[in-house]
């Protein structure tokens with residue numbers, strides 16, 4: 001199994017370290033041709049507008065939609081979650097528009113721009129240490145999208161089939177359980 005991390009901007013090395021920690025092969029993805037050899041990909045946190053622009057520039061916008069059409073799993077964290085969303089509140093800039101969710105950017109207000117908290121994540125952990133950095137949240141899930149975690153009445157993790165998204169950064173702690181969950185998703189879809 002090989003899991004890529006989209007390496008246009010953002011927290012790439014940290015995700016790669018987590019995947020290595022759980023014993024799977026990983027690669028920094030900079031060209032669309034690399035997608036072919038992957039079983040799944042992570043879109044990291046960073047700045048969603050920048051990542052979106054670079055994705056378009058390098059052809060990842062259509063290539064990742066095709067990747068998803070093949071039911072290859074995609075995990076978006078923070079800015080990556082925004083990139084996955086069908087709808088971003090207040091903008092028509094919809095990026096990949098794959099997952100049936102509506103997100104709000106920078107949603108936790110100024111005094112909480114960055115914080116850590118323990119989360120219960122369905123099927124993953126009861127006590128996951130989550131790091132939020134100018135994080136988005138999920139305002140609405142639609143169709144078969146499943147809510148995995150809620151914090152402060154806000155949805156902060158969800159899954160729709162082969163698509164997984166978290167508003168927080170699971171790669172900044174040394175807890176590999178959410179990455180492990182993604183690996184299990186990939187195994188499920190390889191069958």
Ligand code: GLN
Nearest residue numbers: 045046047048078079134
């Ligand atoms: N606020 C950022 C954005 O809207 C996301 C922050 C992050 O990925 N840590 O793109």
